[in-house]
Amino acid sequence: MRISSVGPFIKKGTILSVILLLMVPIFSHAAEAHWVEPEQKSYKQQIVPYKDGSSMNGPVTREEWNSFYFYVLHPARYDEPIDIGNWATMIKMGVQLPKGKEDDLIKGYVYDLVPMYAQHVNRETAVGGLIKLLSFSLVQGSGNNKQLDARQDFLDFKDIREMHQGLVQTAYQDGLLDSVTTTNFRPKDNLTNAEAISIMAKVMKKYEQEASKITPPTQPGFPSVVTLFENTPMYSSKDASQGMNGMISPQHVRILAVQEDWLTYSNVTDTKWFQVATWLGPQWIQLELQQVGNFEQVDTNLLLQQSTSLQDSPHPDSTLSFALSPQKVHVIGFFRSKFAESFLIETWVGPRWISNPHGATQNK
Structure with missing residues (x-):
């Protein structure tokens, strides 16, 4: 009786042990972070201006x-x-292309490089086309780090098509290849989502680094950095009639110079010329004086003491038809200019601005 009663118990125990053993690698794998996670977090911050399209x-x-x-x-x-x-979408968000020519350039250096109706793009074609597009703004045909040589470092360099070899070399020397490319480039493999994220995170980071290299002037009252909240035309001189050279997407830009009478004005909406550092070198943009300010992310609360109008920008002339009754609000951003201070808060209609609310107190 004991033997027969132990048999089912052993079977059940064995089955349970097998199930547990099978589950161990599953849990282990789930807990292991993907190699692209750190870059993905950085990349998601870089594409915030394009969120939700x-x-x-x-x-x-x-x-x-x-x-x-x-x-x-x-x-x-x-x-x-x-x-x-999706690769084309990432290029639209990450590569600064000449205004009005974006679609033609993406067609020529993305879609026209692959067979008709192709759904994916291999690594050599993706990198080659990307470097061609970056030659309009960020790279100059040869990489910066001359100590890196893809011909020597990549065991499969000879497998890269000749038309792409120089472009892959430039991407390697400029540090624009994905983070897992070390000894083999794998030119014929399809580019993966993770590899695309890694590459574009590096591209957008490089734009930021290039824009910050020029030291701003020290003129009293002169802002060194201005936050742009919308696409802004740029020009080679203080003359809009000469035609613009492109658009600067929403971002922080370093100011290099301003027109001499920039502090002479009759209204905060008066426009002045500002020279800023861009991927095309120093360029001129026109801004209303109230737009000349800085944005920073914050995480705090404000207690509104009275009804407060919501705005779609940090500037006082952008009031919407909505208003908040007295309440506590969560502040996620702060904009300060010579003329005003504004808070970006979370609301039921999404993030909206309020201008330095009278009587508001900080409330953690």
């Missing part, structure tokens, strides 16, 4: 954003080949 003047549509968000940024799809349309 909701910018009326932005280069990315809501449909493009949704496809990119659900297929490229999804952790379960990191190692899947990137859809060529």
Whole structure:
């Protein structure tokens, strides 16, 4: 009786042990972070201006954003080949192209480089086309780090098509290849979502580094950095009639010079010329004086003591039809200019601005 009663117990115990053993690698794998996670976090911050594809003047549509968000940024799809349309979307967000020529350039250096109706793009084609597009703004045909030699470091360099070899070499020397490319480039493999994230995070970081290299002047009252909240035309001189050279997307820009009478004005909406550091070198932009200020992210609360109007920008002349009753609000951003201070807060209609509310007190 004992033997027969022990048999089922052993079977049950054995089955349970097998199940537990099988589950161990699953849990272990789930807990292991993907190699692209650190860069993905940085990249998500860099593309905040394009979030939801909701910018009326932005280069990315809501449909493009949704496809990119659900297929490229999804952790379960990191190692899947990137859809060529999503690769084009990432280029629109990450590469500064001449205004009015974006679609033609992306067609020529993304879609026209792959077979008709191709869904994916291989690594040599993606990198080669990207470097060609970056030659309009960021790279000058040869990499910066001459000590790096893809011909020597990549065991499969000879497998790269001749038309792409110099471009891959430039990307390698400029530090624009994905982080897992070390001894083999794998030119014929399809570019994955993770590799695309890694590459574009590096591209956008390089733009930031290039824009910050020039030391701003020390003229009293002169702002060194200005935050742009919308696409802004740039010109080679203080003359808009000569035609613009392109657009600067929303970002922080370093000011290099201003027109001499920039502090002479009759209204805060008067426009003045400001020279800023860009990927094309020093360029001139026109800003209203009230736009000359800095934005920073914060995490705090304000207690509003009275009804407060909401605004769609940090400037007082942008009041919306909505208003908040006295309440505690969560502040996620702060803008300070010579003329005003504004807070970016969370509301039921999304992030909105309020101008230095009278009587408001900070409340943690």
